[in-house]
Amino acid sequence: MKKARYHHGDLRAGLTEAARLLVEERGPERLTMSLASRAAGVSTAAPYRYFADRDELLNAVALEGMERQREALEAGGALHPLGSEAAVTAIGLAYVNFATRERGVFRLMFSLTRTHAQHPEMLQKGSDTFDVLLRNLAHRYALPMDDPAILARGLKLWTFVHGLSFLLIDDKVSAMSISLDLHDTLADAARRFLRDD
Amino acid sequence: MKKARYHHGDLRAGLTEAARLLVEERGPERLTMSLASRAAGVSTAAPYRYFADRDELLNAVALEGMERQREALEAGGALHPLGSEAAVTAIGLAYVNFATRERGVFRLMFSLTRTHAQHPEMLQKGSDTFDVLLRNLAHRYALPMDDPAILARGLKLWTFVHGLSFLLIDDKVSAMSISLDLHDTLADAARRFLRDD
C-alpha cells in the first residue's frame, strides 16, 4: 500500500504518458489539461510547472512519438540488406503500421500548430526519421545522403507511405470499398519508385 | 447606406463563409463560435439556430470545400484527353494546388472527428471527388470504374497526391531542404503508376 505522496516523483513523464494515452483514446483536439492532470493524479495547475501551455504538452507527446516511430523504422529496415527493395518496403510498412497503431499520436505529429515548424527539436527528429530511408537509398545508389537525386527519390517514397497512412487512419480506403494487401501495396510502390527507367 | 437589419438574410451561408475564412486564417482548431458570430455580425447564440454545435459548423465548411475541390479536379482533368497520362497528372496537380491554396480547409476535410466517417453526405462527396480520377482510369483501361484493378490503381495515385499535399502544407518538403518541381514530380508519379510492367 502506497503512501499518498505530495510529490509525484516524475510528473513531467507522468503527464506526458497520461497525455499520450488520452490523445490516443480521444484524439489530440480533445485532450484537456484537466484530463491529463486527473489521469496523472495531480491538480490542474500542476502541469504548468513543466509545460508553458497545452500546446507544449502536446509537443512533448509528439516528440516522443517521433522517436518511437524512428525506432520502428530502423527495426523494420534492419530485417533486410541495406539498400534493398525489401528494406525500403519494410521501412514503409513500419511507417504505416505505426500510423495505424497510434492514430492519435501520428496525427498529432503532423498537425502543425505554427510552433512545430520553427521548433528545432522537432525539425531534428523529423529529419532523423527521414534519414532512416535516405541511408538505404544512398547505399543503394552509392551517392551521399544529401544528393538531390537521393532526396528526390526519398521524398517520393515518403510521400507514398505518408499518404497511405493518412488515407488509412481516416478510413478513406474502406469508405471507397477498397480492399488492399498492405505489404503488396508497399512492395509495388517501392518497385515503381526504385526503378530507373 | 444599409439599414441595420434584425434578420441577416442568409445567416447559414454567412456563418459558413465567415468560418471558412477563419479556418484558413487561424486553422481549424482555433475557430471559435464567438469569432464566427462576430465576423457574421450576429450574437454568439445565433449560430445555434443553424448548427447544433461547433463541429457541425466545421462540417459545413468541410463539405463546401470538398465540392470546390472536386470542381477543381474536374477543371484540371478537362484540359487533357480523358484517360491520358496528362489528364491524370493535371488532376493530381489540381489536388495539390487546392491543398496548398486552402491549407486550413484541406486539413479540416481530413481531420475526422468520428462524425465524418458515418456522415453520409461526406462519404458521398469524398466518393464524388475520387470518381473524377476513376473515370479517367476506367476509360484508359476500358474497365468499369468499380473494377478492383481500377480502384487499386486509383488508390495508389490518390495516395501519392494526398501524401504530397500533406507534406507540403506541413512544410516538411522545405524542412528537409528539398526543392521540387511540382509538375515534374506529379508527372513522374503518374508515369510510374500508370505503367503496366
Place this chain on the structure above:
DNA sequence: AACATATGTTAGAATTTCTAACATCCTTTT
C-alpha cells in the same frame, strides 16, 4: 536546524460552448 528552492495546491479571472427565456420580424390566413 534553518534557508532556499523545487514542486504541488487552492482560488479565481477570462474565454468558450451551449441552453433557456425573451424579443422581433415575416408570412399566412381570415
Place this chain on the structure above:
DNA sequence: AAAAGGATGTTAGAAATTCTAACATATGTT
C-alpha cells in the same frame, strides 16, 4: 388589413476550460 404563429435573433447565464497568482509543503544544502 389585422392577428396569429413560426422563424430568426438577442440577452443572460451555467458549466467547462486555460492559465495565473498567491500560498503550502517537501527536499536538500550549508
